[in-house]
Amino acid sequence: MAVVGLGGAVASTAVAGVELLRLGSGTTDGLPFAGLEGVAGLARYEDLVFGGWDLCGDNLAKAAEVHGVLDYRQMQAVSSALEGVVPWPAAGDEEFCRRVGGDNVVAVAPSGGSTGLRPVVDHLVADLERFRSSGGRDGGPLDAVVVVNLASTERYPDLADPAFATAAAFEAAVDAGHDGIPPAMVYAYAAVLTGCPFVNFTPSVGADVPALEELARRHGVPVAGKDGKTGQTMMKTVLAPAFRSRALRVEGWYSTNILGNRDGQALDDPASLASKLGTKGGVLDGILGYPVEDHVVRIDYYRPRGDAKEAWDNIDLVGFLGQRMQVKVDFLCRDSVLAAPLVLELARFADLAQQRGESGPLEQLGYFFKSPHVPAGARVEHALHEQERALLEWVRTGSASVAGAE
Amino acid sequence: MAVVGLGGAVASTAVAGVELLRLGSGTTDGLPFAGLEGVAGLARYEDLVFGGWDLCGDNLAKAAEVHGVLDYRQMQAVSSALEGVVPWPAAGDEEFCRRVGGDNVVAVAPSGGSTGLRPVVDHLVADLERFRSSGGRDGGPLDAVVVVNLASTERYPDLADPAFATAAAFEAAVDAGHDGIPPAMVYAYAAVLTGCPFVNFTPSVGADVPALEELARRHGVPVAGKDGKTGQTMMKTVLAPAFRSRALRVEGWYSTNILGNRDGQALDDPASLASKLGTKGGVLDGILGYPVEDHVVRIDYYRPRGDAKEAWDNIDLVGFLGQRMQVKVDFLCRDSVLAAPLVLELARFADLAQQRGESGPLEQLGYFFKSPHVPAGARVEHALHEQERALLEWVRTGSASVAGAE
Amino acid sequence: MAVVGLGGAVASTAVAGVELLRLGSGTTDGLPFAGLEGVAGLARYEDLVFGGWDLCGDNLAKAAEVHGVLDYRQMQAVSSALEGVVPWPAAGDEEFCRRVGGDNVVAVAPSGGSTGLRPVVDHLVADLERFRSSGGRDGGPLDAVVVVNLASTERYPDLADPAFATAAAFEAAVDAGHDGIPPAMVYAYAAVLTGCPFVNFTPSVGADVPALEELARRHGVPVAGKDGKTGQTMMKTVLAPAFRSRALRVEGWYSTNILGNRDGQALDDPASLASKLGTKGGVLDGILGYPVEDHVVRIDYYRPRGDAKEAWDNIDLVGFLGQRMQVKVDFLCRDSVLAAPLVLELARFADLAQQRGESGPLEQLGYFFKSPHVPAGARVEHALHEQERALLEWVRTGSASVAGAE
Amino acid sequence: MAVVGLGGAVASTAVAGVELLRLGSGTTDGLPFAGLEGVAGLARYEDLVFGGWDLCGDNLAKAAEVHGVLDYRQMQAVSSALEGVVPWPAAGDEEFCRRVGGDNVVAVAPSGGSTGLRPVVDHLVADLERFRSSGGRDGGPLDAVVVVNLASTERYPDLADPAFATAAAFEAAVDAGHDGIPPAMVYAYAAVLTGCPFVNFTPSVGADVPALEELARRHGVPVAGKDGKTGQTMMKTVLAPAFRSRALRVEGWYSTNILGNRDGQALDDPASLASKLGTKGGVLDGILGYPVEDHVVRIDYYRPRGDAKEAWDNIDLVGFLGQRMQVKVDFLCRDSVLAAPLVLELARFADLAQQRGESGPLEQLGYFFKSPHVPAGARVEHALHEQERALLEWVRTGSASVAGAE
Numbered sequence A, B, C, D: 001m002a003v004v005g006l007g008g009a010v011a012s013t014a015v016a017g018v019e020l021l022r023l024g025s026g027t028t029d030g031l032p033f034a035g036l037e038g039v040a041g042l043a044r045y046e047d048l049v050f051g052g053w054d055l056c057g058d059n060l061a062k063a064a065e066v067h068g069v070l071d072y073r074q075m076q077a078v079s080s081a082l083e084g085v086v087p088w089p090a091a092g093d094e095e096f097c098r099r100v101g102g103d104n105v106v107a108v109a110p111s112g113g114s115t116g117l118r119p120v121v122d123h124l125v126a127d128l129e130r131f132r133s134s135g136g137r138d139g140g141p142l143d144a145v146v147v148v149n150l151a152s153t154e155r156y157p158d159l160a161d162p163a164f165a166t167a168a169a170f171e172a173a174v175d176a177g178h179d180g181i182p183p184a185m186v187y188a189y190a191a192v193l194t195g196c197p198f199v200n201f202t203p204s205v206g207a208d209v210p211a212l213e214e215l216a217r218r219h220g221v222p223v224a225g226k227d228g229k230t231g232q233t234m235m236k237t238v239l240a241p242a243f244r245s246r247a248l249r250v251e252g253w254y255s256t257n258i259l260g261n262r263d264g265q266a267l268d269d270p271a272s273l274a275s276k277l278g279t280k281g282g283v284l285d286g287i288l289g290y291p292v293e294d295h296v297v298r299i300d301y302y303r304p305r306g307d308a309k310e311a312w313d314n315i316d317l318v319g320f321l322g323q324r325m326q327v328k329v330d331f332l333c334r335d336s337v338l339a340a341p342l343v344l345e346l347a348r349f350a351d352l353a354q355q356r357g358e359s360g361p362l363e364q365l366g367y368f369f370k371s372p373h374v375p376a377g378a379r380v381e382h383a384l385h386e387q388e389r390a391l392l393e394w395v396r397t398g399s400a401s402v403a404g405a406e
Helices: A009-023 A060-067 A072-083 A118-134 A167-176 A183-194 A210-218 A232-245 A262-267 A270-281 A283-288 A335-355 A363-368 A384-397 B009-023 B060-067 B072-083 B118-134 B167-176 B183-194 B210-218 B232-245 B262-267 B270-281 B283-288 B335-355 B363-368 B384-397 C009-023 C060-067 C072-083 C118-134 C167-176 C183-194 C210-218 C232-245 C262-267 C270-281 C283-288 C335-355 C363-368 C384-397 D009-023 D060-067 D072-083 D118-134 D167-176 D183-194 D210-218 D232-245 D262-267 D270-281 D283-288 D335-355 D363-368 D384-397
Strands: A002-004 A051-053 A147-149 A198-200 A222-225 A249-259 A294-301 A308-318 A324-334 B002-004 B051-053 B147-149 B198-200 B222-225 B249-259 B294-301 B308-318 B324-334 C002-004 C051-053 C147-149 C198-200 C222-225 C249-259 C294-301 C308-318 C324-334 D002-004 D051-053 D147-149 D198-200 D222-225 D249-259 D294-301 D308-318 D324-334
Touching (some): A002 A118, A002 A183, A009 A060, A009 A072, A118 A167, A118 A183, A147 A183, A167 A183, A210 A222, A232 A283, A232 A324, A232 A384, A232 B384, A249 A283, A249 C249, A249 C294, A294 C249, A294 C294, A308 C308, A324 A335, A363 A384, B009 B072, B009 B335, B118 B167, B147 B183, B167 B183, B167 B210, B183 B198, B183 B210, B210 B222, B222 B335, B232 B249, B232 B324, B232 B384, B249 D249, B249 D294, B294 D249, B294 D294, B363 B384, C002 C118, C002 C183, C009 C060, C009 C072, C009 C335, C051 C118, C118 C167, C118 C183, C147 C183, C167 C183, C167 C210, C198 C335, C210 C222, C222 C335, C232 C283, C232 C324, C232 C384, C232 D232, C232 D384, C249 C262, C249 C283, C270 C294, C324 C335, C335 C363, C335 C384, C363 C384, C384 D232, D002 D183, D009 D060, D009 D072, D009 D335, D051 D118, D060 D072, D118 D167, D147 D183, D147 D335, D183 D198, D183 D210, D222 D335, D232 D249, D232 D283, D232 D324, D249 D262, D249 D283, D262 D294, D270 D294, D324 D335, D335 D363, D335 D384
Parallel strands (some): A002 A051, A002 A147, A198 A222, A249 A294, B002 B051, B002 B147, B147 B198, B198 B222, C002 C051, C002 C147, C147 C198, C249 C294, D002 D051, D249 D294
Antiparallel strands (some): A308 A324, A324 B324, B249 B308, C324 D324, D249 D308, D308 D324
């Protein structure tokens, strides 16, 4: 795995988790598909190897200490392994993500310079090729590399920009140093050029524009996204199907989140927040089959919690005889603890898809995402149990009807 | 529908709801299968007609006023229709349900008298035959009668009693006036003898003993139960599959309920409460695939809420790296508003099953129950979405594989 | 009482409540000082008479129906009395309160016209004099008139505006039609000129600028404010003193509110919201004695609840050994039901203060307000129990040491 | 301090906390009276020294590890000091506390033997005298010894037993080996005989019977109790005064607690639970001035939380116009973290009272207790802010009017 945002809480937790499994002191709690057996080509957790970029150049032992996810004994067990993982210089862009910065940047102009974005792309491609040829624990080559975006949320680019419409326009824009191309898209492009599947666990726009889809198919590269479905939205896609099933009409759904980690800090910028709220907001109407007019989603940066997060939901329901009821859900969760195992599963499945010859958007991975990236025109299934069914069907048979019957 | 406990909050709400639909002033909110169309033989809500027994002889307008579920305008619209529905004398037994009584009782000894239970059974059978032949709105015959048990929860009978093991032993015990036979079983027996499907929406033991199953099959009568899955347990069977799906290990699940209606009053008797907790307690382990040692369920009688109910759950989860998380769910619900529409659906489906020639336990109706009554040896599926899938498959095709893949 | 915003939910609830008390069918639940007896000069609830202004000219029976606070029986009992209460044309200003409007406006230019604000003031003064001389139930004169501002929240004016610094500057600005003077201040000025105590139950800036304080003292008029302390902030001023008492350090306090009434609609305008958050935000630090850096307050307009309101708080505490704890409070309240009785008490006490010869800010009424208006330089006491003690002391003795020992 | 139950979570946390303060690495968070200065005779936290009894003979380092209250760094800092604190053999009685046992018992028959209880009392007196003469850090004498009961909750003794009515009857019963005398009373008696103030932080019956009060006064020994007011009940005595102040009528109050530590285990015995519920149940009516008929308190043993505890409250309120509202409070707290600092304060104040010449029940310490032990016939004040005021008044002046005006 080559991770964009390797020094973040999710990535460092994932790296530590794999290391603990290798040491035999971890459990498979939280790993949804630990029980899958006999699936040809599916990588083992213990065989995953990590590299990647981060604007902060600290090694992962230091990063993990800052994030405070691991307990004391776990830190002791994995710190020497984590010390050996040092992020490569990254290609950030303050225009797209204001609250989070760092000085571990690639030594070419990150955007808009006279030399265009091409040198940056070349740099990232070189990173990936070097990792593929010598990233193994023994310094040898890797079987495959999957790029996973775990970086802080960027603001929306202008989705109507013609540069995003076709592969040709996009490549020309890269050459011209078009300053409307966000970093997530640059990484996606580098992954595609290198033949590495690209998984976008963030709300940023990565491979989910026609230009990148075209390029992904052309290069035989699967892409998957976006925005990991971990806490509140995961619960929403569990509860809403039940309310629909019982014909309890959702009159309003109020969701608020408080979190204090680097993610929360990034979202303290209204532009980044808009991206996040965009992916969180869409799940309800599709599941319920009607628009919920009072669907409100809030995210607030609140430091006392650090990586721990709290999501509070209130749902107003109307039942038989028009009588009103309320459900309140309070989820005291750990952001990285929920996200890290999903990232590991995604890497395994994206690799499996590539082995199976698939390219372009992997809609069977909708189970993992708030806003599943599907082929143009396809219906998006949000209900968690339907997504799980479709994913397991694909794992077993190689194909799946993603969208459930309406 | 012939309802045991016709004067209760659930039954009076169901009757009022059908009346409002007939008047065109109701909506189908809360009716899960209002959208089913073109299913041959499925009764329309508006065609349902109500009779039944209650220890309290007040007409349903008076009962509805006591329960306070309907709002002022709804009461005005339906009160004259409800006044015309007067419960028949009922066959209660203080030995089995202590907190709730009344004086509208059948004029034969309810249990243990020298004359045995046979006269009581004959009385109930006569009630049902009279209702079937002349219960229509115009005084004419009904197409079919379904008996639905909505009475207060009874204490457990002795399930090892040989009287419950075979049809012959049971009928002999009825003749002998065996005092270990609870009222719910007497009603189930009367329904079976009359060829009426029996639906047990309560935790009491009704048709779920071998003797009654044998009789039901012999008389070609479908039976379904038990204990309507309305609020907290419904949510449990929605959330637990999601925790299983995400491999979030459930370390403990604490559930408490406060309610102040007649149901709550009945459960203030520890013996009745034990029956209720029995049906509530079993759902988790089957869904999760491992035993949850700290699964605590409390029900407390608390009068300020009346028919409104509050269910508070706390769930302790263990995720990746052994990290702990918590989910709290607070469901401010209306007991009768959730239950009444399920009762209407059950009557429609039990009737449909009889038209389709089925008899004995209808496992495809598990969707409606906390403790689905299945044929001996069959696995019980508790996950709501799997139950819904199986039910819809049966509706469409006439058969269903109820238990999902393990 | 002459109420600014007479057609709102709080005012119509107050009027209905007094009417029910007069009819003998109300209770004193919610009236904090119903038990005070033998206090010379304190008006009886039943003797209160209501008039006032509103941008919506509907009579109060119609208004009460829209707000939906009263139940059916209460509406029936008071509707004829409420029909007789019709708001006078009001002096609103869209510049200061954008979301809520109406066409029941005074027939002079409300602001900024060539004629200045003086005609508006004269109009309001005439309203008050007419009410005082003939507002009694029998058309006779009233003993006294108290003006209470219950209008929707206005945006902040520019508090550094020299027009607000002295009485002379203010009166000149009124004459000049200065467009920076918000409606609440115009009403306060009219009240002062007429010798009527002015109570500001809203977060708007009314009499809480030096110019108005000077005028109030000069005309012998007591003023009180501001922003009624009803739900979440009331709870905050109860809990925070306890945390201080137990030395539980407040590391963060996250508060969110959802409400769907006209108040909520007004606060959907960010400028009005800022005023509201201003008065809600200040209470913690003063009570605790240190700044709470993560004190976040949110108010969201959410329609399913109407006048019912929900305030959810999460508090992060640090105790012995630096260990963290959390308290969550969910208050399902009725905005108007909490506010209306406080408004009645305020009118009684403001009148009592005037009888006792007081003028200027009444700091002993801090018990009722989120942001007590105190004389310049005085310490503000926020702890509810200290405020109650000071108020009762003043009621009994005519004076009070408001601020508790630090 | 000589602690009954020295190996428990509260005691070991208190010992660790004092050690951290001595090391300069602790803070005064959670210590309510850390800010008191210049009070003659008030001991400093750092000067407290600990001894005491426990049925489990493990040293406190081992105990602290089991309880899991301290974090890793704190454990490292204090473990060597804690290793040096080893509980003395204790005088338990399985008849009074069934769920918690141990084998570190005094070498005389604990109850009902032919030799009577006198040898046990003599043994405890000898423990205290030895501790007083040589318990100092340097092996020298202590200025004073306070006995604090932190043991697991015992079942109620028979309060009508004549043995508890007078000093003479009690001493005769001790001599006779009367088996109705609970261990807490035996410890209280030993403390009194030795001239050591006795503080009862548990719900058990200790010095709160006439016989012990008489003995305490005769020996010039202050006693205080009972049942530390830490979490849910503390909040109750903060919120109830506010509801009373605002005239919000409490129609019902439902409280449930889940906890998994040794305390919770002891309370899993219905007899011990009854004692606990007794002290928790009484606080409301006194504060509100009317009986709350639906006041329900539940405590459930629930292991996933260990020493962490959750208290969930629902309060039903009736306000103006009879309208209903609800408040829910969820307190995620740490039992020992809340209790330990109160224990330290109690020891300091009990000692101060003895220095000031007081004996018998110290009603000014009601601030710390769920069920304040007051002289016979005195009104019990439960409101936290009134208790705090009275305590501070006593600290400053040496006397206090405990009960506020009604």
